Amino acid sequence: MNDPSDRAVESQAAHASHHKILEVAEMLFARRGFSGVGVREVAETAGLSKSSLFHHFRNKVELYEAVLARVLARIEDRLSPTLSDDERCRERLDRWIDALIDALAEHPTTARLLLRALFEDDDRPSEPSAAGKDLQATLGRIIEGLTGILAAGVEQGVFRAVSSAHTVQTVIGATVYHFASGDFGAELCGGSLVARDAVRQRKREVKALFHHGLAAVPAGAGAGGAT
Amino acid sequence: MNDPSDRAVESQAAHASHHKILEVAEMLFARRGFSGVGVREVAETAGLSKSSLFHHFRNKVELYEAVLARVLARIEDRLSPTLSDDERCRERLDRWIDALIDALAEHPTTARLLLRALFEDDDRPSEPSAAGKDLQATLGRIIEGLTGILAAGVEQGVFRAVSSAHTVQTVIGATVYHFASGDFGAELCGGSLVARDAVRQRKREVKALFHHGLAAVPAGAGAGGAT
DNA sequence: CTGCCGTCCGACCGATCGGTCGAAGCTCGA
């Protein structure tokens, strides 16, 4: 599923509308959430009628899941190459965060959509659909990547002794929320070169924050967290 | 249900239904968001009919804003005493995060509701209602508190030279997302004593993370973030 | 007892929701 030929044919064959709908839906769902967007709005923004949209996607949740799947796949594509290279956990963590930020900054909508999906899936408790399971699996794989890096770091004594499972939530939450947050999204929507610089600066800051925050304290720094 | 003090009279005068509605609405809005909850559901869960609810709140957004105002006030109550005491920024940061986590852990719904409100307000671009402005102001005050702590720390050389405005987003995002995240919310909803311990552990971890992450690097640690 | 007032409710409103259906137009191979 990597040859440019196959995928191009696949994506192209399923006419342009399909793609356009997904793009529009991604933007709208990111902005107003699943319940806040009507299929009519999606369809007409994409340039066709509601009935036509239902010809491409059986129902609303299938459309939503398709959007989510695309976004998650995009993120996983960015993240997967950071998992296998060397064994130095600090660099791996840096690269992982780097890749996540790149993925989030790629489209300004991604962070918001992901943030919603990450803690909104509890909304629909009864959706054991195949696609839903697939999304869950992809998300699990992504999270597992970071968990592995953190756990390895802790085990090797490179990171402080933190609960890697909890820390994953903190890191992802910080990063995703950071890029979902209002003014930055606005910046990204508007500017382009300016936004590039902003991304780079924030990337550096976020990376450094966790780099230092997780590093096994080099002793001497008497900053005990006792309260 | 807790304090028999002066404020209780105030809340009590505006009959029990009012309070019950707010509680139910907070839970539902936290779970499914503004658009995902109908006033009918709120009303009937609170034990009355839709028309009766509209006797207490003029419309849905007023109800939503009331819920948000209550939550924000609760958070501000916790956060305000951390702003004035001493001048040691690291301790102030610790206490601020402490208080935020306490506020978030108080009710399991708080984090989700806040997380939604924090980046969903862009959904309704045209709501310059008085109450809306008030919410924005309260939120601004809260954020300003952390911004001040960070800025002071950077100025004094206690923290690394980070953009305090951006770091605020990271800290708040990490914390709020952390407590909004699925399994933990579930834990909190169910258990009580176990949850207490979990809160304490996570509090320690989150605090330590930012404590170390923001601390001015004690030199010698050659962890340049260059890529 | 009689009004008054705050609470509650059933009935109802127009609008919109997600979704279906059948008929048009389209291209393209036979």
Place this chain on the structure above:
DNA sequence: TCGAGCTTCGACCGATCGGTCGGACGGCAG
């Protein structure tokens, strides 16, 4: 030229949306 097979669409469906209205119930001062 003729269907076959997509895609698109308008019309329509029942359900639900947020919100209104007028009246019923109950306590309380006169």
